[in-house]
Amino acid sequence: MDNFVSVFPYNNSSSSTSPxxxxxxxxxxxxxxxxxxxxxxxxxxxxxxxxxxxxxSSSEEVVxxxxxxxxxxxxxxxxxxxSSASGSRKISIKxxxxxxxxxxxxxxxxxxxxxxxxxxxxxxYGQKAVKNNKFPRSYYRCTYQGCNVKKQVQRxxxxxxxxxxxxxxxxxxxxxxxxxxxxxxxxxxxIYSSC
DNA sequence: CGTGTTTGACCAGCGC
DNA sequence: GCGCTGGTCAAACACG
Numbered sequence: 001m002d003n004f005v006s007v008f009p010y011n012n013s014s015s016s017t018s019p020x021x022x023x024x025x026x027x028x029x030x031x032x033x034x035x036x037x038x039x040x041x042x043x044x045x046x047x048x049x050x051x052x053x054x055x056x057s058s059s060e061e062v063v064x065x066x067x068x069x070x071x072x073x074x075x076x077x078x079x080x081x082x083s084s085a086s087g088s089r090k091i092s093i094k095x096x097x098x099x100x101x102x103x104x105x106x107x108x109x110x111x112x113x114x115x116x117x118x119x120x121x122x123x124x125y126g127q128k129a130v131k132n133n134k135f136p137r138s139y140y141r142c143t144y145q146g147c148n149v150k151k152q153v154q155r156x157x158x159x160x161x162x163x164x165x166x167x168x169x170x171x172x173x174x175x176x177x178x179x180x181x182x183x184x185x186x187x188x189x190x191i192y193s194s195c
Numbered sequence: 196c197g198t199g200t201t202t203g204a205c206c207a208g209c210g211c
Numbered sequence: 212g213c214g215c216t217g218g219t220c221a222a223a224c225a226c227g
Contacts, residue, residue, distance in 0.1 A: 125220075
C-alpha cells in the first residue's frame with residue numbers, strides 16, 4: 001500500500017478531498033497532563049484567530065498555528081537533552097528551575113496510514129494507550145546519528161481518518177530519501193514556525 | 196547480522 | 212501520600 005496522504009484544512013467544511021495541499025501546523029509546547037484530548041483544543045485555537053496564512057505557492061498552503069513560543073524556536077534543536085546515554089531517563093530539573101519544554105509542532109493529516117513517509121528514518125521506541133482515545137499513541141525517534149528529533153503519532157478517536165503527528169525538535173541532517181510533498185512541507189514548517 | 200518493532204516496566208509530574 | 216497518566220527504556224522478538 002502506498003502512503004496516500006492528504007493533508008487537510010481544519011475547517012471540516014471542506015472535508016471533501018481538496019486538490020490543493022493544506023497543512024495545519026500547531027506549535028504546541030505547553031500541553032500538560034491535564035489535557036486529555038491533547039489536540040482537541042487546537043481546533044478552538046483555529047477559531048481564535050491564531051492562524052496565519054502563508055500561501056507558499058499556488059498549489060500549497062500552510063496554515064500555521066502559533067502559540068507564542070517562549071524560546072526562539074528549535075534553532076538549536078539538536079540539543080535534545082532527553083537522550084542521556086548514561087541511563088538516567090528523565091531530565092533532571094533543578095529546584096526552582098522551570099521545566100523547559102521543547103517546542104513542538106503538531107499537525108493533522110487525513111491519512112489511511114499512521115506513518116507518514118516524510119523521508120526520514122524513524123525508530124519506534126514506545127507506544128501508549130491514551131486516555132479518551134481508543135487508538136494508541138506511538139513514539140518515534142529519528143535514527144540518524146546525533147539527531148534526536150522525536151515525533152508522536154496518534155489517530156483521533158473521534159475521527160478515525162485523522163492522524164495527528166507531533167514533531168519535537170528539528171533535524172540536523174538532510175532528508176534521507178526524497179519525498180517531494182513532505183520535503184516541501186517540512187521545509188515550510190522550518191521556515192514558518194519556530195519549531 | 197543489522198535494523199526496526201513490540202511490550203512490560205519504570206519514572207516523573209500532576210491533581211486530588 | 213496516592214493514584215493516574217504520559218513519556219521512556221530496554222530486553223525480547225521479527226524480519227530482510
